[in-house]
Amino acid sequence: MTDLLAGRLREVLPDEAVITDPVRLRTYECDGLTYHRATPGVVVLPETAEQIAAVVRLCQEFRVPFVARGSGTGLSGGALPRSDGVLIVTSRMRRVLSIDLANRRAVVEPGVTNLAITEAVREAGYYYAPDPSSQQICSIGGNVAENSGGAHCLKYGFTVNHVLGLELVTPDGDIVELSEMDAGYDLLGAFIGSEGTLGIATKITVRLSRAPAAVTTMLAAFTTIEGGGRAVSAIIGAGIVPAAIEMMDALAIEAAEAAVRCEYPAGAGAVLVVELDGPEAEVDLQFAEVDRICREAGAFEIRVAASAEERAAIWKGRKSAFAAVGRISPAYIVQDGVVPRTALPEVLAGIDRLQEEFGIRVANVFHAGDGNLHPLVLFDDAVAGEGERAELVSGRILDLCIEYGGSITGEHGVGVDKSRYMPRMFTDEDLDTMQLVRCAFDVGNLSNPGKVFPTPRLCGEIPRVRKEPHPYEAELF
Amino acid sequence: MPHDALAGTGVTIRTADPSDAVAGVQPKWVALPESTEEVAALLRAAAEHDLAVTPVGGGTKLDWGPPPERCDLLIDLCCMNEILEHAAGDLVVRVQAGTTFESLNQQLSTENQELALDIPVPGTTVGGLLATALSGPRRFRYGTPRDLVIGITVVLADGTTAHSGGKVVKNVAGYDLGKLFTGSYGTLGIITEAAFRLHPLPPTRKWVTATYPTPEQNDSPADYATLIGALVTQLAASQAEPSAIELNWSAVSPGYTMSVLLEGTAAPSRAAAIQHAMTNLEISGIEASSGNNPALGLLSRPEITDNPPEWWGDLPDGGILMEIRVPPGSIGPVLRDVASASMSGHVLRGSAASGVLHLAVPDETHLTAIARLRDQVEGIGGRLVVVSGAGNGVDRWGTIGALDLMKRVKARFDPDRRLSPGRFVGGI
Ligand SMILES: Cc1cc2nc3c(=O)[nH]c(=O)nc-3n(C[C@H](O)[C@H](O)[C@H](O)COP(=O)(O)OP(=O)(O)OC[C@H]3O[C@@H](n4cnc5c(N)ncnc54)[C@H](O)[C@@H]3O)c2cc1C
Numbered sequence: 001m002t003d004l005l006a007g008r009l010r011e012v013l014p015d016e017a018v019i020t021d022p023v024r025l026r027t028y029e030c031d032g033l034t035y036h037r038a039t040p041g042v043v044v045l046p047e048t049a050e051q052i053a054a055v056v057r058l059c060q061e062f063r064v065p066f067v068a069r070g071s072g073t074g075l076s077g078g079a080l081p082r083s084d085g086v087l088i089v090t091s092r093m094r095r096v097l098s099i100d101l102a103n104r105r106a107v108v109e110p111g112v113t114n115l116a117i118t119e120a121v122r123e124a125g126y127y128y129a130p131d132p133s134s135q136q137i138c139s140i141g142g143n144v145a146e147n148s149g150g151a152h153c154l155k156y157g158f159t160v161n162h163v164l165g166l167e168l169v170t171p172d173g174d175i176v177e178l179s180e181m182d183a184g185y186d187l188l189g190a191f192i193g194s195e196g197t198l199g200i201a202t203k204i205t206v207r208l209s210r211a212p213a214a215v216t217t218m219l220a221a222f223t224t225i226e227g228g229g230r231a232v233s234a235i236i237g238a239g240i241v242p243a244a245i246e247m248m249d250a251l252a253i254e255a256a257e258a259a260v261r262c263e264y265p266a267g268a269g270a271v272l273v274v275e276l277d278g279p280e281a282e283v284d285l286q287f288a289e290v291d292r293i294c295r296e297a298g299a300f301e302i303r304v305a306a307s308a309e310e311r312a313a314i315w316k317g318r319k320s321a322f323a324a325v326g327r328i329s330p331a332y333i334v335q336d337g338v339v340p341r342t343a344l345p346e347v348l349a350g351i352d353r354l355q356e357e358f359g360i361r362v363a364n365v366f367h368a369g370d371g372n373l374h375p376l377v378l379f380d381d382a383v384a385g386e387g388e389r390a391e392l393v394s395g396r397i398l399d400l401c402i403e404y405g406g407s408i409t410g411e412h413g414v415g416v417d418k419s420r421y422m423p424r425m426f427t428d429e430d431l432d433t434m435q436l437v438r439c440a441f442d443v444g445n446l447s448n449p450g451k452v453f454p455t456p457r458l459c460g461e462i463p464r465v466r467k468e469p470h471p472y473e474a475e476l477f
Numbered sequence: 478m479p480h481d482a483l484a485g486t487g488v489t490i491r492t493a494d495p496s497d498a499v500a501g502v503q504p505k506w507v508a509l510p511e512s513t514e515e516v517a518a519l520l521r522a523a524a525e526h527d528l529a530v531t532p533v534g535g536g537t538k539l540d541w542g543p544p545p546e547r548c549d550l551l552i553d554l555c556c557m558n559e560i561l562e563h564a565a566g567d568l569v570v571r572v573q574a575g576t577t578f579e580s581l582n583q584q585l586s587t588e589n590q591e592l593a594l595d596i597p598v599p600g601t602t603v604g605g606l607l608a609t610a611l612s613g614p615r616r617f618r619y620g621t622p623r624d625l626v627i628g629i630t631v632v633l634a635d636g637t638t639a640h641s642g643g644k645v646v647k648n649v650a651g652y653d654l655g656k657l658f659t660g661s662y663g664t665l666g667i668i669t670e671a672a673f674r675l676h677p678l679p680p681t682r683k684w685v686t687a688t689y690p691t692p693e694q695n696d697s698p699a700d701y702a703t704l705i706g707a708l709v710t711q712l713a714a715s716q717a718e719p720s721a722i723e724l725n726w727s728a729v730s731p732g733y734t735m736s737v738l739l740e741g742t743a744a745p746s747r748a749a750a751i752q753h754a755m756t757n758l759e760i761s762g763i764e765a766s767s768g769n770n771p772a773l774g775l776l777s778r779p780e781i782t783d784n785p786p787e788w789w790g791d792l793p794d795g796g797i798l799m800e801i802r803v804p805p806g807s808i809g810p811v812l813r814d815v816a817s818a819s820m821s822g823h824v825l826r827g828s829a830a831s832g833v834l835h836l837a838v839p840d841e842t843h844l845t846a847i848a849r850l851r852d853q854v855e856g857i858g859g860r861l862v863v864v865s866g867a868g869n870g871v872d873r874w875g876t877i878g879a880l881d882l883m884k885r886v887k888a889r890f891d892p893d894r895r896l897s898p899g900r901f902v903g904g905i
Contacts, residue, residue, distance in 0.1 A: 102806030184902040189656025213716035239677030281743035338645045342566040370647045407648040433639035434652040436889040
């Protein structure tokens with residue numbers, strides 16, 4: 001590619017940090033949502049915020065869109081590149097800049113993986129609380145963009161509750177710091193979860209949490225999903241907030257068994273993984289109560305992890321569930337919806353009806369404590385029409401979530417995948433109001449455009465409106 | 478006529494009197510809407526006639542922040558005090574913004590639940606606590622309003638009604654306007670409804686309280702504040718998991734009083750662990766002896782009680798009220814700086830482990846000392862904000878990061894600057 005922009009990018013970045021080779025560009029054509037693909041116009045691998053700012057300013061000058069990418073594990077197509085734009089990849093920004101235990105915080109670059117933060121402080125008895133299942137690979141920058149959660153966010157909250165400050169490159173190419181310390185609007189809170197549409201995070205200050213004194217992990221097996229559901233309601237009703245309550249149905253268990261031999265109790269229609277943590281005395285009391293509740297709700301087997309290895313064994317089936325369904329189905333869609341916890345039984349019954357109506361199997365894995373469902377919609381792409389039917393079922397599940405007062409996404413984000421569902425959850429006025437925020441940050445709509453919002457809306461009073469065709473347009477790509 | 482337009486909305490309108498003044502500025506009218514639709518109708522009428530509007534909840538904090546540049550209409554949300562939905566099984570509540578925090582928690586307690594914020598000003602409404610982002614001691618464990626709000630309904634300056642979030646705890650669909658509006662002091666729009674994540678009421682609460690001598694009362698004043706800071710850090714890291722660690726120090730009190738809250742079924746045994754830690758400070762390099770710590774000293778030994786000390790969760794009284802925020806491990810330097818400023822009659826109180834303290838001083842004779850203190854606090858990565866009680870010449874906010882972006886947000890939401898103009902940072 002002999003275009004002007006790539007040439008200009010090479011003026012602000014080292015040569016090898018600007019990728020235009022078509023074969024290498026293909027590596028970046030999708031994120032974890034693999035059925036949306038686009039070859040990026042050009043990929044850059046910056047190492048500093050200043051370099052990112054220079055790239056963004058060039059994008060402004062050339063009026064081309066830019067998309068940030070961390071590790072590309074996103075499941076809503078948020079990092080789907082633009083063939084007419086620049087993909088800014090943070091994989092060379094992987095330094096932990098400082099660890100400050102007295103102030104319980106660490107400052108890291110955006111490409112640092114989620115787990116690397118915990119690994120850096122584990123010996124000192126600390127950890128970084130939000131723990132998406134993808135934590136070994138996903139970047140903290142991606143976590144910030146998606147406001148990622150994890151199994152333990154029931155008790156500890158999401159990324160937004162654990163990020164204390166950010167340095168970002170605004171869509172204008174300015175380097176700005178946002179801090180929880182600042183008086184004024186909570187722009188930090190507004191930025192987190194904005195899916196790369198308000199700029200690029202270049203430095204992140206995270207809170208470090210003290211490791212709990214005791215952790216108890218248990219697995220309870222039920223013959224039916226209703227039994228598991230009853231147990232969840234009763235645990236919450238008893239005023240217990242476990243660190244995590246996860247549920248898997250029979251089909252999800254079957255898949256996990258095939259993939260990782262997790263050896264969950266035979267004949268289980270549902271398993272519940274409950275983790276309690278905190279001061280030892282508190283955990284002991286709560287464990288006794290959860291144990292009693294599960295038995296009353298019909299648990300036929302309860303296993304308690306006696307060691308770190310046994311804990312890992314209990315979690316293994318759950319953590320591998322997404323990939324595991326690949327063993328029992330040629331293709332699948334990972335859905336992410338939320339319902340009020342008390343509506344779980346009705347919604348699961350609704351999903352059953354959809355399975356029958358469309359002849360499509362759905363494996364259910366969910367963060368039961370907060371009503372966050374991850375239905376895995378299984379299909380065979382070799383069978384004509386099955387993919388479309390699966391897509392339909394997947395969409396109908398979101399309708400169910402909305403009908404019961406829930407949300408179309410609990411943690412995977414809207415991205416390109418769900419922008420068309422946004423009007424089902426929000427009115428035009430709601431969406432226009434959200435646009436006001438975007439317009440305040442990104443008047444030219446160049447920062448990850450086409451994501452989150454269903455239709456591009458103009459901001460009005462765009463500076464430097466051009467009447468003539470852009471001088472570079474012809475030769476750009 | 479503006480008044481006819483306002484009356485035409487069908488909302489109760491009365492003529493304002495001096496008691497309705499917002500930081501000294503008396504509006505012309507007061508409106509008492511009962512629904513989001515009525516607030517929207519009022520704001521549309523106000524937009525047509527270019528009226529400046531200030532929303533008010535309990536009216537408890539109208540003197541916070543500078544006076545508005547203009548204020549024609551006060552929108553009083555006191556009649557919007559309905560609890561719309563308490564989904565106990567989901568640990569979620571939806572309320573109208575005029576509901577007081579006390580009445581909300583009273584209702585929630587019937588299901589053994591609470592909105593886990595401690596609001597220091599009685600009579601505060603839900604809208605008011607969100608607009609001012611108030612929180613108290615338990616921010617250490619549960620966070621602040623922005624961490625617990627899960628959905629919000631707002632009416633913008635032009636009468637547009639918008640929602641974001643919802644009534645489920647986990648939700649990442651769209652931008653989170655709830656966070657943006659929390660702490661916006663009524664300058665972006667009027668909050669009419671909000672949904673919150675709730676917590677179960679803890680079965681048992683215990684407080685452990687001790688008093689430590691101040692530098693003047695101690696033999697080794699040099700590093701004394703450092704020792705207190707180290708104690709706070711150590712308590713914050715305790716695996717007994719306190720919910721709050723509060724400090725109280727007034728110019729006339731005997732010393733620094735530290736009080737630690739434990740919540741949960743096993744609170745008594747955890748309180749005993751904290752009591753031990755408060756007696757025996759063990760920091761590397763500093764020798765501790767059992768029973769009493771010679772380096773730190775104790776004026777009163779840690780005592781476990783079922784009730785908090787009387788100052789718990791209250792803002793200090795005084796002429797000028799300030800909020801100091803520092804990184805949570807930096808309480809020591811703040812104590813040292815406040816001590817060396819020797820502001821007679823001061824009270825310093827707050828969440829030591831969260832790095833959020835309130836300081837009250839009697840009057841403006843301390844303005845120079847306050848300015849110096851602000852420099853020191855900003856020097857360790859903190860902020861000092863003058864909350865109330867200072868004259869108009871006083872710089873309330875200090876250094877503000879990202880002001881340009883904030884102004885751009887304001888310009889988009891309220892381009893004509895009619896919502897509480899001039900009440901916020903940087904003249905917003
Ligand atoms: C097996 C598997 C399990 C998963 N489990 C969970 C889970 O439990 N919980 C959960 O929440 N998610 C989960 N995810 C989804 C995904 O891992 C998260 O969304 C993660 O935060 C994405 O991080 P990433 O670095 O891969 O981001 P990417 O996919 O590269 O990008 C995601 C979005 O972030 C933007 N972005 C990236 N970096 C920046 C930056 N520095 N500044 C601004 N924007 C940026 C991109 O533009 C894009 O919109 C899972 C994914 C997989 C594949």
